[in-house]
Amino acid sequence: MSQREYAEDTIWWSIKNATDYAPHRRTVLLFHTNSSSLSGRPNPIKWVDNTGQVWDELRGVLETFNPNRIIINVDRNIAFGGGLHVGELEVLKEELGEQWMNRTVNEPMLGIEYVATRVPGQIKFYRDMQEITWALIEEAFSERVVHPGITTTEDVEWWFREKMQTLNVSTWNHPRVSVITPESFPGWEGTEDTIQEGDLLHVDFGITAMGMNTDTQHMAYVLRTSKGETDAPNGLKQGLKKANRMQDIALEKMKPGLTGNEILKDCLDQMKKEGIEGQMYSHPIGDWGHSAGAVMGFTNLPEYVPILGELPVLPNTFYSIELYAYHFVPERNETLRFRIEEDAYWVDEERGWEFVRGRQERFHLVNWTGEINSVARSAFQGQSPFNL
Structure with a gap:
């Protein structure tokens, strides 16, 4: 060199x-x-x-x-x-x-x-980083930060940035917060929405610390507390469950030595057998957010990726299992993308891949029960919610 x-x-x-x-x-x-x-x-x-x-x-x-x-x-x-x-x-x-x-x-x-190769001592600290990532999301997607009718998706993005500063971590993948609709798939940008009751929220971001990076996507539901709602509609829960099944398929098919494209094909074949529609675009993570190694799909290359897809998947590495499932939600009469991402690591030949901290299997719920009059709403519009 x-x-x-x-x-x-x-x-x-x-x-x-x-x-x-x-x-x-x-x-x-x-x-x-x-x-x-x-x-x-x-x-x-x-x-x-x-x-x-x-x-x-x-x-x-x-x-x-x-x-x-x-x-x-x-x-x-x-x-x-x-x-x-x-x-x-x-x-x-x-x-x-x-x-x-x-x-x-x-x-x-x-x-x-x-x-790409991880050494055994790293997993403890990487798990700590995932704990921080989850804690950030759990607070951001709660009534402590989100006030329906006032808080914008950009407000929440800036909350993430300021909170990371206080935790002495940085970010490689700046937080992108979106309201999920049938049309929204903003890619490298969030949406610019004022968050309302009944919205399905999404965040994609990764923190950087100790020379390592995370990459996580979670979803949240804003309860319609004005109508007495206490949980997310069943149709949304079924969509998340379908995306979780896609995660299972990815970990089952990721055999070291197979190329990214071979694994991607196996995953798509299994999804077809089970009647699941969606897309996988998983990648290595670790020293870099999009790190060295085989990828399994890109958003614009859903079935075959030249060069990077032809690399073999290596053991003793970290991977971001990134994907979405399509699901029709009867309560909304809409088909939505259920977008999730969790980081996984290679354990051993017997156990294979496991998620570093776990995975999202239920929605974060925003349970805002406060009332703000029209004067206050006008005064605070556009300000960060944690300054209210």
């Missing part, structure tokens, strides 16, 4: 020490496999240099090692195997010459496996 400050190789962030903020000057890393020929040298060998001395020393190490193959990150399609900047590649060609450049090869799975 050869990189400069602010022009880092993609996998630098998974290799660096926690206290490193960037590769200084020019940072060159050489990972080696033959310890006998490089006795006493660290692995990787690391140079931090802005004088050009690195190249003489690197050539000397290569002469000693005499490798048959030298992997460099030059894949044209996969970010985690293609992080060598074009300027650094040109420098390598000049400094190493044909003798060594003729031995360079492209092996994108090396970077993918390094970034």
Whole structure:
């Protein structure tokens, strides 16, 4: 790996020490496999240099090692195997010459496996992060934050941002809060709605801490307390149950070694057998929100994904099981998308995949029973609900 400050190789962030903020000057890393020929040298060998001395020393190490193959990150399609900047590649060609450049090869799975593989100690802290994520959603989708007729979806998004600041976590995937309707599928944006009684709410966001990321989607129902409602309509509950079944299918079909596209096809076939309509678009997560490894569908590629879908699913990784189920809700005379997402981890060969914290199997309920007169409503319209 050869990189400069602010022009880092993609996998630098998974290799660096926690206290490193960037590769200084020019940072060159050489990972080696033959310890006998490089006795006493660290692995990787690391140079931090802005004088050009690195190249003489690197050539000397290569002469000693005499490798048959030298992997460099030059894949044209996969970010985690293609992080060598074009300027650094040109420098390598000049400094190493044909003798060594003729031995360079492209092996994108090396970077993918390094970034994707989890170590046992991480799961405890990742579970803590999921606890934080769930706690944030449970408070946001409650009467403590949502006041029907006043609070907007954007208000709730800003509540998430401010609350994360107080918890000393950041976000890779900014909160997107939506009111779910037959037409709404806002993608990378939330909706701009004033939340009303009877609304079905949705949030998609992920927090970042300790070099890891979460990605979660939950739904909530705003009770029509003015009409005495105490629970979500049964039709909505059945829609969530159908989406939960899709999660079961995904975990059952995710066999390590199969490609993302093979797993996606198996899932779609099983859904068809069970009469479930919907879409899966699950992805690896961990060091990055959309991390290294095989994907199972994209929203715009529901049945086959070139390149990333042809990668094998790896064990000892984290995955975001992201999907939606279509379901007709009789009480509303509407077909809605029930959109959920939970992070899962590989346990072992016997147990397979399990959700890190669990999954949403019931709606968060907003149970607002207060009354606000028209003067107050006008005064507070557009303000964050936690300032009321």
